[in-house]
Amino acid sequence: MISQLSWKIGGQQGEGVESTDRIFSTALNRLGYYLYGYRHFSSRIKGGHTNNKIRISTKPIRAISDDLDILVAFDQESIDFNAHELREGGVVVADAKFNPTIPDESKTKLFAVPITAIAEELGTSLMKNMVASGASWALLGLPLEVFNKAVEEEFGRKGPAIVEKNIEAVRRGAEYVLELAGGPIEGLKLEPADGEQKLFMIGNDAIALGALAAGCRIMSAYPITPASEIMEYLIKKLPKFGGTVVQTEDEIAAITMAIGSNYAGVRTMTASAGPGLALMMEAIGLAGMTETPVVIVDTQRGGPSTGLPTKQEQSDINALIYGTHGEIPKIVLSPSSIEECFYDTIHAFNLAEEYQVPVILATDLQLSLGKQSCDVLDYNKIVINRGKIASDIPDREDGSLFKRFELTEDHVSTRALPGTKNGIHHVTGVEHDESGRPSESPINRKNMMDKRLSKLDNLKVENAVHVQATHEEPDLLIIGMGSTGGTIDQARIHLEAEGIKTSHLTVRLLHPFPVNDVLPHLQKAKKVIVLENNATGQLADLIKLNVGFREKINNVLKYDGNPFLPSEVYAESKKVLSSEDSAEKLSKELV
Structure with missing residues (x-):
């Protein structure tokens, strides 16, 4: 049995990929597994390749995996696009409808299941996602009863007949693949989970829940990827607490309405992404000049302009800090986990009113939309400070x-x-x-x-930086922000196994920069890597400007729209360390 594996489903956008992932992961969450998800999707409503990947573990995880154990494919493109991730002994469960093939060199097993045909026999091809889910669930050897409960949750509002048909689709998919495979695959059997209750949510939901707990009663916003889920969550919840959400005509109206509501004494927030943040800059200056508290969420995405609206990036740092004309005080917080998204949102409202300044909460697409397990939130920690x-x-x-x-x-x-x-x-x-x-x-x-x-x-600001330092004088200090934290920790495991002493620092307060919190760690480290999803090293420049140590700092940048993988962080770390070794060797030879 294994302690963790990765599962991915791929197909065309609008084909049921998202709902399949949702039900599959919900069932796993009910069993008590730790989960970490990543969505690769196109910036259109229907069509274009999309895939959802879930890492499943018996222990806490905060990063996607490098490899893949199970791929569920609704089309050949999903195999062609994702097969390179499959490890030796991995499995592809594909719809027999398109005569699937896997690369010749692939050391994986292909199970062609008549996914669409089974669904159509039951009345509609829309149920193919349940057939596929049942097939992949069965290969893990997990109890179908748990999965069926997740199906009931998903379709219960549509009536018992629909629930029964979907459960039947799950059963048929499971039976068909087990007949092909001869039973659950031994190498894919998961160790039992701890069974403890865990929350499973995206960062945007945690932010919205944090706003609700902080006493926010108005949200004014304009829809934009990847921030819209904050507004969608609060549309459902705020009215139950006497609040409301106003969808404005644009981001300028959203921020000015938020400023006016806060001036009137109602805790109000707005949320957007890079393009919307740019439109808000003049009004953020107004909040600074009039000393009106306001909370703004910036969910960073690929830019500039429309850029890559559905892809990962951390390129708004300079805009967040320096974007307004003139000079005003502002606070920029950067949560790095689902729990921090919740607690930092409450803290943001308190800071905004205590210091009467704009407070910007900066996340990134992976943290905003990546669904993750987290501990049950402690509402006893909530303190309201209205200044x-x-x-x-x-x-x-x-x-x-x-x-x-x-x-x-x-x-x-x-x-x-x-x-x-x-x-x-x-x-x-x-x-x-x-x-x-x-x-x-x-x-x-x-x-x-x-x-x-x-x-x-x-x-x-409590915990302005988050430090994981296991050595007094590390060979390498890796610095990051936002969603990179778990990936860095995963890479450190492999570096430490090779005897390389490493430390990890996550910057959670971007402005005003926490110089005194960062300085001692830069002083102790022999080499420093600053890991960030942008092309110009904005976080690294921020550190150099405020703390110094330019000669120690090495940029590790990724700006292709994808988050870092642990293997990439490991490889880049080894490069930096080997370049240092080469320089020392050359110096000795010259002497």
């Missing part, structure tokens, strides 16, 4: 306005929400004095700029 909000403002005999932008010791003024007695003040996007009245006085301008830009001097 300085006036509740009892004394009368002013001189009739002066409330000093909404008062110069204070900690540079954060008290907010007076609309309707608060004696809280009348001006709010404007031009420079203003303490009461909000427009002012072009040079002295006032300097005071207000210093006030705004100093409010983050004492910023406190």
Whole structure:
């Protein structure tokens, strides 16, 4: 028996690939396995190759695997596109309808199952996804009863007749492939899972749930890949808590509506991707100038322009930090796991109101849309901090306005929400004095700029970096952000097995940069790799700018639209280390 394997299904978009993956992984989750999924899909509603890959394990995992154990193929293109991942002894379960073939050199088994034909016998070809699921599930030797419960969950709302037909499709697919294979394949039998309850969700769902738990009651947004699921989740949930989602006409309306709602005292957020973030920049500057809290989620994707809207990238870092014209304080957080997506969203709302600044939560497509197992969330950890909000403002005999932008010791003024007695003040996007009245006085301008830009001097963000350091002076420090964390950890296992001392640092606060948290790790490491999904090394440049050590830092970049694989991180790490060894050898020879 084995402790983990990888399963992938491929076909044309709109052919049921997504629903097959959903039911298959749900059943595995019910058994208590740890799962990590990745979706490869086209930027169109129907047509074009798509595939979903799931890594299944008895232990926690946070990375996709390099190889593949089972491939379920609805067409020949799925085999041609993915066969190179199949390990020796792997299996292809393909629809006999297209006369499937596997490469001559492939050391895998092909089972041609009349997937479509069985489904049509049961009344509709739409049920071919259940036939395929039953076939691959049977090869693992897992109990069909558990899978059938997942089918009931998926189709229960359509009535018992539909449920029964789909369960029959699963049974026939299982029976057919077991007859071909002579029973479950020994090399694919999974060890039993721990059976413990786990959540299984995408990062976008965790963010939406975090917003709900944080007290967010309005979301204004415009649909865009890969952020739309946040809005779709909240459309279903917010009304149950007295909230609402407003689909605006564009991202400019979304951000300005969010700013206005926050000014009124309602915790409000918006979410978008790179193109939408670009449209929001002027309004983000308005939030900075008016010191209005607002939370913005940026789910990074391939750019520039429309770019690769359904593919992985981490290329918005410079835009997130420097995108607004002029200079304002802002906070940029970068969660690296499903749990962090939840807790960091709550933290983002607290930071936005405590410091009265825009807070941007930066994820990437793999973290946003990759479905993963995570521990049950601890709601006892939730703390709500609304910052300085006036509740009892004394009368002013001189009739002066409330000093909404008062110069204070900690540079954060008290907010007076609309309707608060004696809280009348001006709010404007031009420079203003303490009461909000427009002012072009040079002295006032300097005071207000210093006030705004100093409010983050004492910023406190827990776990600004996440460190896994097993050595005091590592041969190699690997730095990443977002979804790269689990992949780095997987590569480190192989590096450590070869006696290479490695450490791993994930940057979770991109701005203001946590210099003091990063500095000691750069000082101790002999070599440093900064791993990121972009073409110009934006995270590496950020580290060099704020911390230094340019001579130690090596860029490892990937910008083809795919996330890093553990084998790629391992190989690049070996290259960096071998180049150092070669340089030392050359130096000795010259001496």
